[in-house]
Structure formats: C-alpha cells, structure tokens
Amino acid sequence: MTGPTDPPDVPGLSAGLSREEALALRESFDPDERERIDETVAALLDLLGKAHTMAVLSAFAFADGPLRFSGLESQLDIAPNTLSTRLQELTAAELLERTAYDEVPPRVEYTPTEKAESLFPVFAHLHHWAIEYDL
Amino acid sequence: MTGPTDPPDVPGLSAGLSREEALALRESFDPDERERIDETVAALLDLLGKAHTMAVLSAFAFADGPLRFSGLESQLDIAPNTLSTRLQELTAAELLERTAYDEVPPRVEYTPTEKAESLFPVFAHLHHWAIEYDL
DNA sequence: CCGCATCCTACCGGATACTG
DNA sequence: CAGTATCCGGTAGGATGCGG
Numbered sequence: 001m002t003g004p005t006d007p008p009d010v011p012g013l014s015a016g017l018s019r020e021e022a023l024a025l026r027e028s029f030d031p032d033e034r035e036r037i038d039e040t041v042a043a044l045l046d047l048l049g050k051a052h053t054m055a056v057l058s059a060f061a062f063a064d065g066p067l068r069f070s071g072l073e074s075q076l077d078i079a080p081n082t083l084s085t086r087l088q089e090l091t092a093a094e095l096l097e098r099t100a101y102d103e104v105p106p107r108v109e110y111t112p113t114e115k116a117e118s119l120f121p122v123f124a125h126l127h128h129w130a131i132e133y134d135l
Numbered sequence: 136m137t138g139p140t141d142p143p144d145v146p147g148l149s150a151g152l153s154r155e156e157a158l159a160l161r162e163s164f165d166p167d168e169r170e171r172i173d174e175t176v177a178a179l180l181d182l183l184g185k186a187h188t189m190a191v192l193s194a195f196a197f198a199d200g201p202l203r204f205s206g207l208e209s210q211l212d213i214a215p216n217t218l219s220t221r222l223q224e225l226t227a228a229e230l231l232e233r234t235a236y237d238e239v240p241p242r243v244e245y246t247p248t249e250k251a252e253s254l255f256p257v258f259a260h261l262h263h264w265a266i267e268y269d270l
Numbered sequence: 271c272c273g274c275a276t277c278c279t280a281c282c283g284g285a286t287a288c289t290g
Numbered sequence: 291c292a293g294t295a296t297c298c299g300g301t302a303g304g305a306t307g308c309g310g
Binding site: 037051121124 | 153154156157158160161164171172175176177178179180182183184185186187188189190193196197199228250253254255256257259260261262263264265266267268269270
Binding site: 068069070080081083084100105106107108 | 271272273274275276
C-alpha cells in the first residue's frame with residue numbers, strides 16, 4: 001500500500017462555499033463592483049500563477065512568525081534572484097511586510113499581512129487535498 | 136468610491152482550517168505518509184503554479200457542466216498551444232476527463248473529475264478574498 | 271557572513287499559420 | 291472545431307560578485 005492511506009475521515013475538505021453559493025453571492029453585487037471583483041481575481045490568479053509564488057506563500061502559511069530570505073531559499077530550493085523578485089512582488093501587493101534590522105550579521109524578515117493571512121486557509125485546503133488524493 | 140465597497144460581512148472567508156489545526160492534523164500521520172503528503176503538495180503547487188492552470192481550473196469551478204476548447208480559449212484569452220498543454224497536463228493528473236465526440240463539426244468536452252471538484256472551494260475562497268480586498 | 275544584483279543560458283509561453 | 295508546427299520573446303534558473 002503506497003497510495004494515500006485510508007484517511008480517518010479528514011474534516012475540512014468541503015469547507016468553503018459551494019459553487020452555487022458563490023454564484024448567488026456574486027449576484028448580490030452591482031455590475032461595477034462585480035467588474036472590480038473580476039479584475040481582482042484575475043490579478044490575483046496572475047500573481048499566484050507565477051512560478052513559486054504559491055510555494056512561497058504556502059511556506060508563510062505553515063510557518064509561525066516571520067521568515068528570512070535564506071530560510072526560504074533553502075526550504076524551497078529556489079534561485080535567489082527569483083526569490084528576490086517574488087518577495088518584492090508580494091511586498092508590493094501588500095501581502096508581505098519587509099523589515100530590515102540593522103545588525104551584524106544582517107537580518108531581514110518578511111511577515112505576512114492580514115491580507116495574506118486571509119488567504120492562508122487556501123493552502124490548508126490544498127494540504128488537506130493532498131491527504132486524500134495523489135498526483 | 137472605487138475601492139472595495141464595504142462588504143456586507145461576507146461569510147465564508149474564514150472557512151477552512153486554521154494553521155494550528157492543519158499542523159495538528161499533520162502530526163497525526165506517520166513519517167512515511169507525511170513525506171508522501173509533502174511531495175503531493177509540492178507537485179500540486181508545481182502544477183497550479185504553471186501559467187493559466189489556476190485560471191483554467193477556476194473556469195471549471197464556476198461553470199456548470201463540461202467546457203470546450205474554444206470556449207476556454209476565448210474566455211481566458213490564452214494561446215491555443217498553451218491551452219492544449221495545460222489541458223493535457225490536467226487530464227494526465229486526472230483532474231479533467233476528456234471526451235471526444237465523433238461528429239461534424241468535431242466536439243471535445245472536458246469535465247472536471249471528483250478530484251478536481253474537491254479543489255474547487257479553493258477558487259470560491261479566492262473569489263471571496265477579492266470581494267474583501269484589492270490588489 | 272547574509273541579502274541581494276548582475277550576467278548568461280535554457281526553457282517556457284505567446285502569436286501566427288496550418289491540418290485532421 | 292480542436293488542436294499541432296514553427297518561430298520568437300520573456301522569464302526562470304545557475305553562477306558569480308558585492309555591499310552592508
């Protein structure tokens with residue numbers, strides 16, 4: 001038996017709204033607001049779609065407290081320039097907050113904002129998905 | 136007022152498990168299974184990370200019933216070769232099922248599998264996120 | 271030492287044209 | 291309609307260097 005072990009009825013996988021509920025909620029907004037939502041979703045998917053963005057955020061989702069550049073680099077096996085770019089994008093999107101400490105050795109910490117934290121259940125959901133399924 | 140309108144206390148954004156719950160659940164598995172889960176998550180993030188994968192899946196998440204190649208192509212504004220590749224990958228991952236009808240004009244339909252459907256609340260969550268936040 | 275910027279190379283994704 | 295073939299540009303990845 002190397003496949004997914006019979007999971008002990010993992011809770012939470014069906015958490016979140018159904019398609020019908022989501023569509024109904026969507027109807028409750030006026031067209032202008034609906035358009036803004038669509039654009040935001042598109043932009044969000046675009047950001048999350050870039051290579052390693054999800055992996056980076058997921059690292060923050062399962063970490064407790066701030067993370068450092070080198071920690072992410074080794075943990076994720078990602079090239080430093082790419083990591084740097086992603087961190088800048090996420091900081092610009094106000095999903096991460098960058099704090100530099102003027103010390104020796106130097107230290108830079110990245111902390112997820114509230115905006116990012118409200119995104120984290122997504123990664124928990126993906127984790128649960130992996131408990132039940134394989135790829 | 137062009138920013139996000141004060142949302143009428145949208146439900147569902149906090150749906151899903153917290154980080155603590157997720158980590159606790161993780162502890163309940165033996166090391167071998169934990170390793171499998173990690174690999175699956177990594178593979179999943181890798182797949183979802185590729186350009187337009189999330190957008191394609193999200194299209195299925197909010198659609199009712201199967202979708203066709205041309206529909207996705209126009210709806211998502213994505214190059215045909217790229218769409219073709221993504222659909223092949225998703226089909227190989229058993230997230231989509233491809234059904235070809237021998238007709239004129241030819242028709243090919245893609246249907247999300249149960250594996251994919253259990254992933255859909257993620258997209259609903261992202262949609263809700265866009266209701267509360269901006270990018 | 272750590273956090274990046276730079277240079278270069280390889281590959282991936284976009285546009286277009288074409289076929290079953 | 292549903293893809294493939296081809297070409298090309300952008301972007302990720304690896305190595306290296308350097309400032310703080």
